[in-house]
Amino acid sequence: MLPATYRHLLRTPGAAAFFLTSAAGRVGIAMTSLGLVWLIHARTGSYAVAGLVTGGFAVAEALAGPQLGRLVDRFGQTRVLPLALLAHAAAVAVLLTLVASGSPAWLLTAAGVAAGASIPQLGALSGARWAALLRGGRSAELPAAFALESLSNGFAYLAGPVLVSVAGASGHPAFGSALAATLVVGGGLAFAAQRRTAPPPASEAAERRRAGRSLLRPGFAVLAGINLAIGVFFGSMQVSVTAFAVEHGVPAAAAPLFAASSCGELLAGWLYGVRRWRAAPRVQLAAGTSVLAVCCLSLPVTDSLPGLGVAVALTGMTIPPILVVTSVLTQSAVHRYVLTQAFTWLNSASAAGSAIAAAASGRAVDTFGAPGGFTIASAAALTMTVLALTGLRALRPAAGEPAIDP
Secondary structure (H helix, E strand, O other): OOOHHHHHHHOOOOHHHHHHHHHHHHHHHHHHHHHHHHHHHHHHOOHHHHHHHHHHHHHHHHHHHHHHHHHHHHHOHHHHHHHHHHHHHHHHHHHHHHHHOOOOHHHHHHHHHHHHHHOOOHHHHHHHHHHHHOOOOOHHHHHHHHHHHHHHHHHHHHHHHHHHHHHHHOOOHHHHHHHHHHHHHHHHHHHHOOHHHOOOOOOOHHHHHHHHHHHHOHHHHHHHHHHHHHHHHHHHHHHHHHHHHHHOOOHHHHHHHHHHHHHHHHHHHHHHHOOOOOOOHHHHHHHHHHHHHHHHOOHHHOOOHHHHHHHHHHHHHHHHHHHHHHHHHHHHHOOHHHHHHHHHHHHHHHHHHHHHHHHHHHHHHHHHOHHHHHHHHHHHHHHHHHHHHHOOOOOOOOOOOOOOOO
């Protein structure tokens, strides 16, 4: 049974339809990158080629996402999204054909880039709809709405990799990639069909320019920096937890350790959204990042698997409130006509941070072992705290935008 807070949100006219369809599409998005690894490796026998294709996909997604968001803000979700989905479906179909025909790595990489550049950021689009739907008198409900979004993302990145791994391990990697594309395209088209909840685009060029300048505000720069640090934290934790398990002679322990973190995240996100918090969002952000930094202190000195399990569960529980409050602050820091761009820029910042961390923490682990990687994760958490504390003034609601502080 859903708590009353979430039931009330989903009973808002049109809310359940766009939330559930975007949730289905996000499962497909969570499957896509790993599905490419299974597919390319199964056909070529090379993890290097698989890494090249998925790397091209990830870079293209990070760079093209904000540009696609800009088009959505200008022309509207219902006009841009179907075209992006058509392009993504075509790119995946071409990639599957190239893989089946044994094409060279550069062609596979080009198709991967096309698939990444055209995949829509359904989370950003769904978040923009909540912000439009709850604008004004219901703005105090936004934290609960973004908590629902966090839960949807958490579920997608739990279920998606499992589905695609089952398909790959059973000898049908192409089915996993096809299923991912089907969920993305089917969920995205069903989402686009919900026209009455789509936020209106900016109608005049002057209005678009004025809105675009809000992306240069100090408050949004602080949030982008925090999301970059979040990406560094996640990227470092992935490498470091795996290295810790290997160093202790139990490589299989990495899976339950990651599960402990994911379960902690889901539980915390669920609980955060069911109550009304009295503190202002910017204060919650400073508090949440501070708690994360404190929880990270034990990571570099932990020397047992149970101890690390507790540590990663605690750090995992601090992440969803930070992400929710970041989304809440974003909608008050930028103009509503560039909100989709803002959300996609934050996603790209996180992706960039994760890519940086994968390289940096890998080198640190090679030199100092798992504690070296955990030190990078701890430094990222400390950076979030410093940014949140020094940005308290910059994160006040912008002039002319409604404050959501209770």
